[in-house]
Amino acid sequence: MSENDLTGIFFYHPGNGHVSNLDFEELIQFSGTFKHVAVVWDSEKFPLWDKKNLESEIRKFNLNRLVIAGYDTGMIKPFFAMVFSTLGIPVENILLADFMEHGALDKSYTDLAKAIVVCGIYNVPFEDAAKPGESDVCPDTLVIGGGIAGIEASLEIANGNQKVYLVEKTGTIGGHMAMFDKTFPTLDCAACILTPKMVDVGQHPKIDLMTYSEVKSIEGHPGCYKVKILKKARRVDLSKCIGCGTCSEKCPGKTYSEFDQGTTLRTAIYRPFPQAVPNKYLIDAESCRYVQGEKCGVCVKVCPVPDCINLDAKDEEVEITIGNIIVATGFKVFDAKRAAQFGYGKYPNVLTSLEFERLINAAGPTGGNITYRNKDKKGNWVFTTGADVPDSVAIIHCIGSRDENYNAYCSKVCCMYSLKLAHLVKEKLPEAEVYEHYIDMRAFGKGYEEFYERIRNEGIHIIRGRTATVKSINGGLIIRSEDIESGRLLDQKVEMVILAVGMEPTDDARSLAGMLGIEVDKYGWMSGINNISDSVNTRSGGVAIAGTCQGPKDIPDTVVQASAAASRVLQNIIKGKASNGISSLSFSDIEKRAKELSTIKEI
């Protein structure tokens, strides 16, 4: 080996951004042991922006290659590239060994970090060196979550003639999309495009649909998992229920409807919504008088089918064997009560966007009429049909998103659905004034910008400037914001405020991810192997993620990701082999392979 092939390593650990307790000292010591590594620098002890110094250092050690290891390595690459190019060393010889890219997030991944550095030192692509082994695969698949992502993934696999178990926590599939009224930017009615898919799932001979069920435990390895599924007591026999609804008419137990976002009341024995799949009733233990120990049982008496309702039914547990798992658990909406300045929960006519989706939906609480929310006799907040209609509605963007007090990330869809809601308000109430208060209008997808243009021309007031407060005055609401483009302060009196709430990971995302060996990011979104080149596969091999459990996204992106996850599963099934996942590899495996593949000869 000639002197020219000496490698330098620069460890970069920026203090901001990444909260990592990775032991850089150990890594620095470790990388110094390689013979062709001439020098190891530590960013904390290196005069980073001094080009003259770097030039002389490179000359001193006669470096020809440089590995930048650590976090955000790309961020400083141009600095080294500028120096390399002035010294006449090929810039391609700067290699990034990014810990973030390959998933070495904290101290528990020190070995992985070492492996990443070794690949850099040997000039071997990490994915070539870190190639996990494969196991035989069981052809059945488990899909967790029955929203649009789960539906799409299940159909995709089942259409390939493979068995799918679809496990859904609630009583029906459909997820959030079923709650929407219209979808942007085509204004397709969400139910019109979704319900046929739901029906397909319900009828597909290859899909075993398990609603009102949860995954309890998972054992095994990629290609063969034994999964215990808790089937919560539905108390209504799915095979017997004819969905007539007589039970619900007579049921005395009342509670807020989850599907309608609490805008309506439902009975204890209920069907989540009229197009639910399976279109059968179930009993919610919390609000059922009988289950809560009171004397009841009306539903059993009125049910026309004998032995259909069994109020004493118990939860069941089933075990299935599957080879691949797709996680599509979705998101939850930001709890608007956390941002008290907007008055949600305090003023009845401050609504979240999802509540408004229900309100404006033809199947919603008022049959699609926009009315005020009032207190009824029992003190419940309900929308009353036939009441007055608001003549001014404000939509406030970025509630709980792009805000370092809550969630720093952008929820991606709020701008577009807000525009859609504005359009729907204008359509239903042509006389009403509609205001949109936004920071940056993020109309990014196909046809979105055109949609934005169209809404702008519909007479909707689109105002740049975040609203700071919502207050109540004389029954109306006063929203305060700055109109940034004219530089004026606006105190607007409106009658209804819609808060465009962002997306958050579901409450059980972390525990499920832990059970499956999936990484979650600092917010709780699940992450794939690599956020750029592979956001679907996960470290644990047999598990793929799809949809909004990976991060906020719109419906097309969700559908695409679901299909992508299904592709991974189908590929495994067709091959008959499943990858064991990076987490199955040890440091020495990767090091050994990197050495074998290396084109750099050791001294």
Place this chain on the structure above:
Amino acid sequence: MNFEPTIISFLCNWCSYTGADLAGTARMKYAPNIRIIRLMCSGRVDPTFVLESFKKGADGVLICGCHPGDCHYHEGNYKCLRRYHFLKKYITQLGIEPERLHLEWISASEGKQFAELINSFTETIRELGPSKIKNVIETYT
């Protein structure tokens, strides 16, 4: 009382029908005088269809297809265009004003153009008044 014409329209499935659907999803408003028949291609528009429509009482016939070069079946719209010119001459000989038959290219993204077309064509027919051929046929049958 204003004359409200009845117009039969033949739309190709891939471009024009989709364009008409788009006019709907975009809630563009147009005159309610049109009756749409979906065909797979404007090339399927048989001269008989047009003549029968007039015979049975249509005041106007509108044919829409994909823009030249965009035909889902490569060149069906060109075939249609040829028949259209021929038909125009033919109906004139029958005593029907040639303006009552119209061909227009509407793509899948031209919802707006579709709505505007319907409005302007309806207006044209309204100005022409009821089709005289109807009375002729009624008299002789």
Place this chain on the structure above:
Amino acid sequence: MEEIRIGVYVCWCGTNISKMVDVEDVAREIETLPYVVVARDYKYMCSDPGQDLIINDIKKHKLNRIVVSACSPRIHELTFRKALENAGLNPYMFEMANIREHVSWVHTSREDATKKAKALVAGAVSRVRWHNSLDKRFVEINPATLIIGGGISGISAALEIADSGKQVYLIEKTGQLGGFAAKIDLSSPFMYSAPQMINPKIDKIFKHPQITVFLNTQVEEMSGYYGNFTTKIKTEEDHEVELKFGNIILAIGLSTFDPSVIENYKYGKIPDVITSLEFEQYLISGKILRKDGSVPKNVAIIHCVGSRNSNYHDYCSRLCCKNALKYSNLIRAAIPDANIFELYSDMRAMGDGCEELYSATSRKNVMFLMFDQKNGMPDIREASSDDNCKMVIEMDEKLSGERVEIPADLVILMVAIEAQKEAKKLAQAIGISMCGNQFFIERHPKLDPVATTTDGVYIVGSCQAPKGIPHSVAQARAATARILARINVGHVEVEAATAKVNEDICCGCQTCISICPYSAISLDEEKQVSVVNEVLCKGCGTCCSACPNGAIRAQHFTDTQILSQIDGLLEKSLQLQEGLL
């Protein structure tokens, strides 16, 4: 001949239809038409209970023709056909009347709309009488796949399919694989090295036994049909090769906007006004320098060049904002004391890690200045000697309301993403449609974003709409899921509504043969009649209207059916205009 029993179902579609159309009245009136046995209305016909309603009625009333009057058949025809099948009825005994997209959503008078709805339903009823049973047909699927375009989408799709052991033909028009991803240095927002990501994949492609790569090759024409396509290509060595494959993935990627048409930006006139793509070259070479070799002190980055403006492109190119943020960070690293300006109109930093990148960038002394993309595009001029910089950008800054000038030594234009120039030609060769802006159009923008209206042809990556690497990869995989599923099943059902020759009437004039765009018709030399190849026939019906004898029938679109529909539509009892009576 069996007795004709028609069931008619009028959908409310929530309030979508019922608001403008008196659906109950429609059902009531239609019930009086001949052959109609039942006519009902229901809130959501497409829902499970709605479909059950039809199925139960078919059994109960022995219906053998069904009309559903609801939304566009493009949305739900298949849904209801399936329901008919479930009830044991041939799916083609069905007709849909579109009273939503074509009635309730476009009209303003409830009276007129109801009248029109009645006419449309009557048309459908009188048409469905003449419907015939058509049989399902299956086509074997060739397990090989053709992928056009060797960018990141094409590469990902190729590897995905080939890794499951299926043959892939990868065609690339240039001399190397990698596409746009190979022209950039670092990916946004995480700044991972793009060559380190894509080069191993390219190596893998060339080594893969299941992938045949054709470089410097273009597809001129395509024949065949879903499951069995054929194309002839000329390889680099001028060999003519015939490829047979079952599915096509179009991944032809993107090109960029030429900013010289925007006069304000003086691209091509001032040497140090460069495009984002040129700047990527600066980054790859490690030389962020002006054309005269000096280090720029002031760097300005202008967003939305050619995007979001009706003079150029209406759409948002999606990637420019996050790439611009990337550039700011990288320039800050390369020239720590540079003044960096970002001129933007909306900061569209959405998606994983982008908002965080925006936040981090603004904390690195980057000055963000907002302009109006429609009416206030900045002006670049060469600086005078006392300006202490090479160029001056003048603009109306929207956040402050001031007119300001910005010193610049290097200006980077974030150019819009455009469709490939040859996209249109390719679309015509393969038979798929395009949007107004030359991107390929997908089957459904929400629920079917990678399939096209032509079965077996998929569009992935930026040729569908501008998108970044993660989304392109995901789309490539989404398409492969579909293909792998079909290959795994081995065959697929095809359209049954094809043309059919009545040999008794056919005189063998061969008009149809010359007119068929798919060469699906041939002459039976012995009988001297035309014969239709039902797999090749796509059912356009052009031949039927050309046949002088009426010997060819376009099944499901027969003359009788269409003429009866006209009859129904003009039914006098349902006429709009009483003056005609």
Place this chain on the structure above:
Amino acid sequence: MATRVDPNFMQSLEKFGVKDWKGCFHCGNCTASCPLIEEEYQFPRKVIRQAQMGLKDRLESNIDLWMCYFCGDCTKTCPREANPCELMRSIRRYQISAYDWTGLSKKFFTSQKWELSFFFGIAILILILFAIFLPPSPELWTNPTRFINEQGGVMINNMVDGISGEKFLYIIHYGDWIMAFVAGGLLITNILHMFYLTLWRDKSVQIPFYAYFTQLWKLIYHFATQPKLRKCDDKLYWLGHMVFMTGYTIMFVLIVGMLPRFQIEEVVPWYNWQRILGYYATIGIIVFLIPVVIGRFRKNKCKLKYSHFTDWHFIIMLILTTISGILIHIFRLAGMPVATYFSYVIHLAILVPMIMIEVPFSKWSHLAYRPFAIYIAALKKAVVKKKQPEQVPVFA
């Protein structure tokens, strides 16, 4: 005419105490969450923008900044944690230095060394002046009873050798006047400069002469009652600040304006007006300062989170002045002439440089700038109001 942006301006503001400003993405939340904002004032976002872009002229002429009383509401809800409040305060420091034509203010704000040297320079000058011209009488040690009056208190004006009580009193009195004249003179010229920067420089604005009188009540009203502070912060803080401010003013008036009637040989009973006012002022200053100091250590309030060194200097000088003042009083009552003399000298050695720094150049000057800013804003408004009818055709 386009203004050139200055990307490095914000950096230079960091010395004035700007913190966390970089994250701002101009959502407008701060402006909208401000309880004080009125239609015509545009802050804090607009101010942040002007600062970010380095529009110096705009900032110097920006009167709206003074309408902010630092309640911290904007900082609390800022989505990018850009701390608009601190930025506003820091830019006010920048403005004070811009109003000051001598350039000393800028030096004081940006360099601790400068301020301390100035302080000690004047303090030592005072000590030297005392040592040379007003040295203690040796009898303070040898015959202390000579300096005790009938009530048992020290006769404060007779402690210097060879100078009669009356003469001593008037030397100090005129000394005070000189100090007040210099400090006040500087302040007044700075205020005039403020008028120039914010009002007169813009030639398009013509203030009708009568407006200067009709709007004068605003100056006095806001100076005396600080109604905006009450609207902005919690009432207790306003009350504390009010007591502090009045105490301070009373003390100033007593010492500078009427020293011959305040600093008298006779020890008056506790209920005498002089002592009552003195006690009020002392307690007022202390009661307000103690929680502020504790707050600045604990950083328990938004406005107390970041302390610029000039804030600490001001507080320390004030505390030392107050303590030395209290000591004079105690020693005097206790009949300790030596201690009284030295605490008197030290008191002056702290007080004089404090006044010289704070009144024209530093934090204290907000006492003048704020009400004047409100006055100027009112004048501007008067112009706007007057202009509008002119645009209406006369013969309409």
